[in-house]
Amino acid sequence: MSNKPPPDDSRVEPIQPLQRKTAAVKRPRSSGRATLQDVALAAGVSPITVSRALRGERAVAAELVERVQQAALALGYVPDPAARALASSRSSHVAVLIPLLSNALFVDLLDAVQRSLFPAGFQTLIGVTHYDPNEEEALLRSYLLHRPAGLIVTGFDRTPAAKRLIDASGVPCVHVMETVAEPCVYSVGFSQADAGQAMTQALLDQGLRHIAFAAAQLDPRSLQRLDGYRRALQAAGLAAVLPNKALEWLNPLPSSLALGGALFEQILREAPQVDAIFFNNDDLAQGALLAALRLGVRVPEQVAVAGFNDLTGSDQMLPTLTTVRTPRSAIGREAARMLMTLMRGGSVTEPQLDLGFEIVRRGSS
Amino acid sequence: MSNKPPPDDSRVEPIQPLQRKTAAVKRPRSSGRATLQDVALAAGVSPITVSRALRGERAVAAELVERVQQAALALGYVPDPAARALASSRSSHVAVLIPLLSNALFVDLLDAVQRSLFPAGFQTLIGVTHYDPNEEEALLRSYLLHRPAGLIVTGFDRTPAAKRLIDASGVPCVHVMETVAEPCVYSVGFSQADAGQAMTQALLDQGLRHIAFAAAQLDPRSLQRLDGYRRALQAAGLAAVLPNKALEWLNPLPSSLALGGALFEQILREAPQVDAIFFNNDDLAQGALLAALRLGVRVPEQVAVAGFNDLTGSDQMLPTLTTVRTPRSAIGREAARMLMTLMRGGSVTEPQLDLGFEIVRRGSS
DNA sequence: CTGAAAGCGCTTACAG
DNA sequence: CTGAAAGCGCTTACAG
Numbered sequence: 001m002s003n004k005p006p007p008d009d010s011r012v013e014p015i016q017p018l019q020r021k022t023a024a025v026k027r028p029r030s031s032g033r034a035t036l037q038d039v040a041l042a043a044g045v046s047p048i049t050v051s052r053a054l055r056g057e058r059a060v061a062a063e064l065v066e067r068v069q070q071a072a073l074a075l076g077y078v079p080d081p082a083a084r085a086l087a088s089s090r091s092s093h094v095a096v097l098i099p100l101l102s103n104a105l106f107v108d109l110l111d112a113v114q115r116s117l118f119p120a121g122f123q124t125l126i127g128v129t130h131y132d133p134n135e136e137e138a139l140l141r142s143y144l145l146h147r148p149a150g151l152i153v154t155g156f157d158r159t160p161a162a163k164r165l166i167d168a169s170g171v172p173c174v175h176v177m178e179t180v181a182e183p184c185v186y187s188v189g190f191s192q193a194d195a196g197q198a199m200t201q202a203l204l205d206q207g208l209r210h211i212a213f214a215a216a217q218l219d220p221r222s223l224q225r226l227d228g229y230r231r232a233l234q235a236a237g238l239a240a241v242l243p244n245k246a247l248e249w250l251n252p253l254p255s256s257l258a259l260g261g262a263l264f265e266q267i268l269r270e271a272p273q274v275d276a277i278f279f280n281n282d283d284l285a286q287g288a289l290l291a292a293l294r295l296g297v298r299v300p301e302q303v304a305v306a307g308f309n310d311l312t313g314s315d316q317m318l319p320t321l322t323t324v325r326t327p328r329s330a331i332g333r334e335a336a337r338m339l340m341t342l343m344r345g346g347s348v349t350e351p352q353l354d355l356g357f358e359i360v361r362r363g364s365s
Numbered sequence: 366m367s368n369k370p371p372p373d374d375s376r377v378e379p380i381q382p383l384q385r386k387t388a389a390v391k392r393p394r395s396s397g398r399a400t401l402q403d404v405a406l407a408a409g410v411s412p413i414t415v416s417r418a419l420r421g422e423r424a425v426a427a428e429l430v431e432r433v434q435q436a437a438l439a440l441g442y443v444p445d446p447a448a449r450a451l452a453s454s455r456s457s458h459v460a461v462l463i464p465l466l467s468n469a470l471f472v473d474l475l476d477a478v479q480r481s482l483f484p485a486g487f488q489t490l491i492g493v494t495h496y497d498p499n500e501e502e503a504l505l506r507s508y509l510l511h512r513p514a515g516l517i518v519t520g521f522d523r524t525p526a527a528k529r530l531i532d533a534s535g536v537p538c539v540h541v542m543e544t545v546a547e548p549c550v551y552s553v554g555f556s557q558a559d560a561g562q563a564m565t566q567a568l569l570d571q572g573l574r575h576i577a578f579a580a581a582q583l584d585p586r587s588l589q590r591l592d593g594y595r596r597a598l599q600a601a602g603l604a605a606v607l608p609n610k611a612l613e614w615l616n617p618l619p620s621s622l623a624l625g626g627a628l629f630e631q632i633l634r635e636a637p638q639v640d641a642i643f644f645n646n647d648d649l650a651q652g653a654l655l656a657a658l659r660l661g662v663r664v665p666e667q668v669a670v671a672g673f674n675d676l677t678g679s680d681q682m683l684p685t686l687t688t689v690r691t692p693r694s695a696i697g698r699e700a701a702r703m704l705m706t707l708m709r710g711g712s713v714t715e716p717q718l719d720l721g722f723e724i725v726r727r728g729s730s
Numbered sequence: 731c732t733g734a735a736a737g738c739g740c741t742t743a744c745a746g
Numbered sequence: 747c748t749g750a751a752a753g754c755g756c757t758t759a760c761a762g
Contacts, residue, residue, distance in 0.1 A: 293683045
């Protein structure tokens with residue numbers, strides 16, 4: 001645990017003059033940690049061989065690998081991430097860009113990513129974009145300076161400059177939450193539009209006919225769900241009966257329980273014929289259910305309510321909330337797995353991974 | 366190459382002009398980014414001066430600073446974090462260790478930390494300990510290898526080994542959520558015990574006498590709140606009337622709406638004399654309010670309910686939830702500020718920063 | 731399959 | 747106040 005022996009620079013000093021106890025002379029800058037050099041010395045090989053043996057790169061004689069690993073273990077050697085990053089111009093960081101930390105959806109995603117990446121030796125750098133492409137571009141610019149080993153970004157809605165930054169960096173990148181059929185683009189998610197359509201269809205199948213769609217934030221994925229909603233109405237021949245617009249409440253404010261309650265009241269007031277409301281996110285729907293309790297509106301008898309994502313608490317509401325369960329944990333896990341393959345230089349058999357969704361019918365519809 | 370390589374070991378060669386200017390025939394490994402060198406060349410100074418001018422370290426002639434900054438700007442120079450970390454054995458990362466990502470409390474904290482640190486050029490590395498000191502120790506071990514510039518950890522409950530790791534690393538460390546009066550320990554938080562006592566006292570002041578305390582997770586801060594609860598009862602002379610134990614429901618499971626509902630039912634069943642329940646976290650209390658609706662128990666007439674933290678949604682419940690508002694965003698912001706002072710080598714005037722709390726009386730009590 | 735050399739882009743430590 | 751030298755601990759690129 002003491003300082004490692006000074007490097008054996010056989011200087012030109014055959015005759016060692018007095019032992020000038022070099023107390024302050026040449027203080028080592030080293031951190032005291034075992035280095036590649038130390039392991040090499042102990043194993044009786046060159047540092048490069050140690051490097052290769054430990055990384056499992058190229059062919060190294062099995063016997064040497066064994067010896068190196070033993071030495072590394074004995075010395076408690078752990079590679080220095082900074083040195084490695086400098087030499088290879090690639091760090092052990094994975095930057096993850098998500099819109100928001102206050103939406104449980106992304107927290108679940110993040111948690112899953114982290115759980116997969118950390119044990120593999122990757123550190124997660126989290127960037128919050130607040131749904132703003134310009135903020136995302138700035139984050140990207142900043143994180144790319146750190147030469148991340150990989151990148152996970154949310155969706156496909158970004159500035160052209162941001163796209164160029166990603167491409168030019170050559171850093172492997174996986175897109176999450178949506179999938180898109182484009183060559184050389186990796187994505188893990190599900191079809192937001194199909195999910196929106198399926199939920200709407202489920203309400204239609206119950207015999208509901210005046211189905212409103214209420215969304216907040218209005219990010220790209222919200223609008224895709226809206227598309228799905230419209231498709232379902234159209235397919236049911238209802239789009240002609242009532243102009244869609246009359247049944248769509250689109251609010252750009254951030255999603256919240258309070259906003260959901262406000263939207264609920266507004267819809268009942270402005271469109272009393274509505275017999276179901278499909279909220280674009282569970283927090284809105286939960287807020288609506290609470291508002292219904294407050295107002296004495298009976299759900300689902302008077303109006304049915306459905307949400308999206310199956311967030312925590314939705315199964316506790318009164319009534320329990322019908323919703324679309326989205327596989328964000330699986331998305332995080334699979335995205336991490338795909339990214340690791342890419343970072344290793346491997347090839348991915350299924351570059352567009354669709355993990356689907358599930359309609360969860362509960363008490364509110 | 367053409368030059369004869371010098372004798373393998375510098376045996377005895379005091380005289381050696383040695384002008385091995387290796388021509389740059391080789392392919393450059395450089396990334397193409399502007400380097401310190403480039404800026405130095407452009408500004409007509411040495412690289413060290415550029416380094417110092419840009420970091421604002423030591424005294425550099427104002428005129429040179431100006432010139433260097435211009436050159437850096439013109440070349441779009443941005444320091445390489447890896448090189449900087451390797452040379453200085455200190456990265457631009459700040460590791461933040463929190464128990465959970467699924468508790469909104471910590472998400473708020475994290476968000477505030479990130480907002481303060483990122484603009485100052487620090488990257489946040491997030492570690493989730495799941496309330497497990499051993500997991501925390503492992504994370505610490507791993508993150509410390511990256512030579513973080515700073516550390517933010519939650520509370521004071523950690524393994525002795527983890528404490529030693531922090532101390533030995535010499536990395537500035539700020540503790541959040543609690544404060545403790547110990548020399549050389551930096552903390553930003555509030556008194557969890559005082560908050561527990563104040564909430565209990567507020568219920569007592571309303572004339573409630575059979576106040577139950579219900580907690581999940583049972584992490585150190587939960588238990589401190591329990592202490593405060595006991596102090597309040599004792600001060601009111603109620604501890605003697607009823608043995609405390611009969612009014613305490615302590616469940617080690619993770620906090621959740623569902624668990625809150627279950628605890629609520631259990632308490633009403635097992636202790637019908639209870640006229641108020643103080644839940645250790647808002648999610649439990651919210652679950653209790655939903656259970657009350659389900660069961661037809663009138664809150665607060667039949668039993669009052671109080672929570673802790675004032676999480677999102679508590680003001681939307683039916684009835685709205687009485688709770689303790691905790692300053693986690695301010696804690697994150699101030700912890701980041703304190704840490705930045707420490708990382709700069711500055712001294713902190715108030716090493717134990719108590720940010721207080723606030724009782725929020727609403728409909729449930 | 732293995733290694734000597736060079737270099738990644740900074741900062742430290744020492745001198746002047 | 748400024749700089750030449752050395753070095754941080756790895757990997758790349760080239761040879762053999």
